[in-house]
Amino acid sequence: MVDPVLYSFRRCPYAMRARWALAVSGVRYELREVRLADKPEAMLSISPKGTVPVLQTADGAVIDESLSIMRWALKSHDTQNWLAGDDPALIASNDGVFKYHLDRYKYPDRHGSDPTEHRRLGLLFLDELEQRIGAAGQLGGVKMGLADAAIVPFVRQFAAVDRDWFDAQPLPWLKTWLAGHLASDLFERIMYRVAPWRPGERVVVLHGRVFAGPPPAVDQSGEELTGTVTGGSAKRRRK
Secondary structure: OOOOEEEEOOOOHHHHHHHHHHHHHOOOEEEEEOOHHHOOHHHHHHOOOOOOOEEEOOOOOEEOOHHHHHHHHHHHOOOOOHHHHOOHHHHHHHHHHHHHHHHHHHOHHHHOOOHHHHHHHHHHHHHHHHHHHHHHOOOOOOOOOHHHHHHHHHHHHHHHHOHHHHHOOOOHHHHHHHHHHHOOHHHHHHOOOOOOOOOOOOOEEEOOOOOOOOOOEEOOOOOEEEOOOOOOOOEEEOO
């Protein structure tokens, strides 16, 4: 059986949340890390817009929106009931207004923007998250759900622009929430490093389910890879 293929970029927040949902779902898939300065033709041929993540399913369908990938994976196998914690309106605010201000705060030279003003406006959204987390513990209730996984990567990016400033903000619930998710074993596993994919080179296949250590992968020889997967450095063991 042909595995689904995910074109991803490790640091992209959209790709992070797609990988997070795939990991929780237990879906087995082939991971193809993309070098953004040299996007593979195989990806561009199925998604000409050239953004990650892009998932090609086993039946050849193409999903090139991160939220659609998340929901596709979770509808297949929602091991932690993340769909119960979905919040389309809140996620739309994150992906719309908050992302707009995040980009202009982080990349003022690129946008010709006032970073201080966009930081202030982005903080309004963080204040909303603070109230939700303080009331329930997570964004969609008492347990982590899809909304949390969809939004954490963007708050992470916002916090990292000026960590001293962020740490000084009166957002105790948000900071605890963010730190907890970033320190989780599952988040650590979806952030391991993979060498950029090239046609004809080793195939990295993830099983998706939760492991005690970094997720294994199998190469074309049928050997299982353990440890950090970078080029040919991963350890091999026979399946």
